[in-house]
Amino acid sequence: MRPFGDLEAVVMQCLWRRGAPATVREVLGELNGSRSLAYTTVMTVMDNLHRKGQLQRQMEGRAWRYTPTRTWSEHSAALLQEVLEEASDRDEVLMHFVADLDQDGVAKLRAAVEAARRADAP
Amino acid sequence: MVSAGLLAFAIVLAVLAPRMVSAAWADRAPRLAVCAWQATSVGVVLATVLAGLTLLVPATAISGGLAAFLDACATTIANVYSSPGQVPGIVLGGLLAVVVPSRLAFVTVRQVRRDRLERRRLRSSVLLGAHPSPLLGAHVVDSSQAAAFCIPGRHRTIVLTSAALEGLSDEELAGVLAHERAHLRGRHHLPVTAARILGRAFPRLPVFAHARAETERLVELLADDAAAREVDRVEVASALVSLAGMKAPAVVMAAAQAAGAVRVNRLLRPVQPLAPIHGFLAVVTAALVVAAPLAVALWPLLSAASSGLCLLPGEAWWA
Numbered sequence: 001m002r003p004f005g006d007l008e009a010v011v012m013q014c015l016w017r018r019g020a021p022a023t024v025r026e027v028l029g030e031l032n033g034s035r036s037l038a039y040t041t042v043m044t045v046m047d048n049l050h051r052k053g054q055l056q057r058q059m060e061g062r063a064w065r066y067t068p069t070r071t072w073s074e075h076s077a078a079l080l081q082e083v084l085e086e087a088s089d090r091d092e093v094l095m096h097f098v099a100d101l102d103q104d105g106v107a108k109l110r111a112a113v114e115a116a117r118r119a120d121a122p
Numbered sequence: 123m124v125s126a127g128l129l130a131f132a133i134v135l136a137v138l139a140p141r142m143v144s145a146a147w148a149d150r151a152p153r154l155a156v157c158a159w160q161a162t163s164v165g166v167v168l169a170t171v172l173a174g175l176t177l178l179v180p181a182t183a184i185s186g187g188l189a190a191f192l193d194a195c196a197t198t199i200a201n202v203y204s205s206p207g208q209v210p211g212i213v214l215g216g217l218l219a220v221v222v223p224s225r226l227a228f229v230t231v232r233q234v235r236r237d238r239l240e241r242r243r244l245r246s247s248v249l250l251g252a253h254p255s256p257l258l259g260a261h262v263v264d265s266s267q268a269a270a271f272c273i274p275g276r277h278r279t280i281v282l283t284s285a286a287l288e289g290l291s292d293e294e295l296a297g298v299l300a301h302e303r304a305h306l307r308g309r310h311h312l313p314v315t316a317a318r319i320l321g322r323a324f325p326r327l328p329v330f331a332h333a334r335a336e337t338e339r340l341v342e343l344l345a346d347d348a349a350a351r352e353v354d355r356v357e358v359a360s361a362l363v364s365l366a367g368m369k370a371p372a373v374v375m376a377a378a379q380a381a382g383a384v385r386v387n388r389l390l391r392p393v394q395p396l397a398p399i400h401g402f403l404a405v406v407t408a409a410l411v412v413a414a415p416l417a418v419a420l421w422p423l424l425s426a427a428s429s430g431l432c433l434l435p436g437e438a439w440w441a
Contacts (some may be wrong), residue, residue: 009246073264076251080265080283083248092318093240095305095341097270097298099382100375101366109386110367113360116390120356 004054007037007045012054016072020066021058124422125215128415132166135411136329139166142407143336149388151396152343154404156313159293159333159340163320163356166329169415174218177211177421229323237315241275248281258299268368272302274311287418289368290336294361297353301361304348310341339381346385350392359389 004012014030015022022030028042046066049055057064070078083094101109139162148155209341252261260280268286273279280302290298305311324330349358364387396404 002244004247006242006246009250013250030171042178072251076248076263077265079247080263080269083244083271084265084267086267093237093244093275093311094273095302095310095314095345096269096367097301097361097365099362099366099385100378101363101382102379103367105379105383106363106367109363109383111392112386113356113363116356116359120354 007041008049008054011042011045012068013074015066015068021060021067023060023063023065025063027066028101038086123420125173125176125211127418128169128176131415131418132169132173136166136327139211139329140332147396147400147404148336148340149343149384150393151401151404152340152347154396155403156337156344158339158404158408159337160313160316161411163317163330163333165411165415166327167226167320168412170218171222172415172419174215174220174222176422178217178219201223218334226319226323230319233315233319233322238275241277241427243272244273245277245279249279252281258282258295259303260299268365270298270302270365272305274306274309278306280306286365290361291357293353293357294364297349297358297361298365300352301345301358304345305341308341308344308348310344313337314341325431342385343388346389350389355389355392362386362389376416 001048010031011027018026018030024039024043024046027046028037028039031037031042046055050057050066054069055066056069057066059065068075139159142159143155145163148158204409248263249261252263254261258280260282262282262284265437266285267281268289269283270286271281273281280299282298286298314334314337317330317337320330321334346358362382365433366382
């Protein structure tokens with residue numbers, strides 16, 4: 001799964017915020033409060049998102065109405081999962097606070113930590 | 123001769139460095155050890171490229187348009203470098219002097235671009251659903267998986283998952299945040315990225331793979347030390363164990379397991395910092411490793427210039 005591009009993220013965020021299906025024109029209207037975008041730009045972005053399976057659409061009247069296929073929390077959970085699996089290149093740009101320990105190692109070190117705590121306590 | 127000497131220097135350095143920067147003192151002075159690895163990498167690359175350049179000296183000096191009046195000079199320079207000036211030498215020289223820097227430049231540009239893009243994408247995706255917490259100085263993401271990490275770069279961010287926030291005690295949390303802040307403040311991603319670039323550019327050379335693994339390990343120790351200055355060391359160790367325990371059980375490689383145990387034990391039983399004299403020696407050695415190839419490569423040039431047959435760049439030739 002690729003993360004969203006800049007504009008894709010803005011469009012997805014807008015749709016998630018609305019919580020209801022929206023046409024390109026409606027999304028454009030909402031986005032143009034903060035930045036000026038061309039109709040065709042937004043249309044292309046939403047069309048791409050549909051092609052990638054991120055948006056589903058239904059013809060209503062003469063226009064498509066788009067809805068995200070996944071909820072906001074489902075989406076961020078899936079992305080985070082990918083980051084935490086440390087399998088992708090993306091993992092390289094992060095610095096994890098992590099120590100890889102199996103259960104046995106955790107138990108042993110936990111005991112050592114508790115012993116040190118007791119020794120520190122007056 | 124000079125070229126052979128430089129190549130030998132690069133090889134000896136590449137072979138000896140892993141033994142010289144041993145864990146025994148590196149763990150006691152992680153900052154110095156990171157510098158030592160960077161110096162090693164610079165030294166190896168520099169010596170190799172200079173070896174190539176010195177091999178090319180006769181070829182360039184003679185084929186250049188200046189040959190007419192620099193003939194005597196060129197001969198002198200070629201003599202002092204005693205480069206063979208024959209086809210195999212020129213090919214090898216070209217390979218080392220052109221291919222090595224080009225490959226490095228190519229991989230650097232590609233890596234820096236890719237990293238920047240990935241960071242931006244991460245920010246616009248993972249952080250999309252995050253709640254900024256000014257109190258913690260971090261972004262909190264809802265997730266049942268406990269994790270803490272930071273995204274370095276221009277817009278630095280610390281990210282915690284809600285599970286980590288709930289599972290850690292206040293003291294442990296302070297330790298985690300101090301550790302991540304130390305990464306960002308110390309710009310630990312810079313030496314790590316440099317080491318990664320070299321490893322990618324020349325994947326066949328074990329010295330760069332070693333440098334990369336060690337740099338990644340050492341910056342964690344550095345951040346642990348910084349955290350232990352702000353928060354009780356035992357709490358930082360405790361946070362490490364807690365987070366490891368909260369992670370989903372997985373097959374852990376022995377090396378990773380050992381590295382984790384080293385971090386915890388090091389926090390529980392603080393190591394003696396390196397004696398100042400040893401630290402000083404390490405700094406001098408690191409400086410020499412970089413300066414030596416330069417000195418070796420330039421020495422014949424200087425001696426040729428002082429022979430009087432060559433015009434120095436500042437001197438007018440008609441004088």
